[in-house]
Amino acid sequence: MDTDTELAQINQKLDFLMAQFEAQRQGQQAMKELVDDAIPVVNNVIKLSIDELAEVGNDFELNDLLFLVKRVLRDTRLLVGLLDQLEAVAELAEEGQQMGKRIFHQVTVELDRLEREGYFGFARAGVKVADRLVHDYKPEDVESLGIRMADALKAEAPANISLFDLLRAMNDQKVRRGLYRSLNLLKAIGE
Numbered sequence: 001m002d003t004d005t006e007l008a009q010i011n012q013k014l015d016f017l018m019a020q021f022e023a024q025r026q027g028q029q030a031m032k033e034l035v036d037d038a039i040p041v042v043n044n045v046i047k048l049s050i051d052e053l054a055e056v057g058n059d060f061e062l063n064d065l066l067f068l069v070k071r072v073l074r075d076t077r078l079l080v081g082l083l084d085q086l087e088a089v090a091e092l093a094e095e096g097q098q099m100g101k102r103i104f105h106q107v108t109v110e111l112d113r114l115e116r117e118g119y120f121g122f123a124r125a126g127v128k129v130a131d132r133l134v135h136d137y138k139p140e141d142v143e144s145l146g147i148r149m150a151d152a153l154k155a156e157a158p159a160n161i162s163l164f165d166l167l168r169a170m171n172d173q174k175v176r177r178g179l180y181r182s183l184n185l186l187k188a189i190g191e
Helices: 003-059 062-074 076-117 119-136 139-154 163-169 173-190
Strands: none
Touching: 062 076, 076 119
C-alpha cells in the first residue's frame, strides 16, 4: 500500500473518531443540561414531599399502609361487587332521567292542550270570583247561606199551591229580598 492511501485511511479513521467524540461530547452536554434543569424540579418535589409528610406527622406508620394494602387485596371481590352495584345505580339513574324527560314532555304537551282549550283561563276567572267572595263575605255568612239553602230544599212544598198562596208569600220581607237577589242573579247571568 502506498503512503497516500494509508494517510487517507488514517485521516478517514481520525474523522470518524472526531465525529464520534463530538457526538459523545454533545450527548454529555445535553445530559448535563438535563441534570441542571432537573435538579431544581427534583429539589422542589423533595421539599413538597417532606412538607406533606410533615403534616401527616407521627400518625402514619408503615404497618398501617401494609394493613390497608392487605385489606384491599382481601376485599377485592367486595370492592368489585360494590363497583357493579354503583354501575347498576348509575344505569338506573340514567334510565330514570330519560323517563323523566319523556314524562316532562308529556306533561308539557298536556298542559299546553289544556291552556289552548281554555281550562286555565276558566280556572283564573274562578279564582277571581272566589277572591271577590272571600273579600265581600265572611265564612260564617257563606256557611249560614248554605244551611238555609239546604233547609229550604229539604222543606216539603204543599201539594196544591195557589196563586193566592204565592201572593201571600210575597208579603214576607225575606221572600221579596230573596226574589230581588234571584232576579239580580238572573240578570247578571243573562248579560
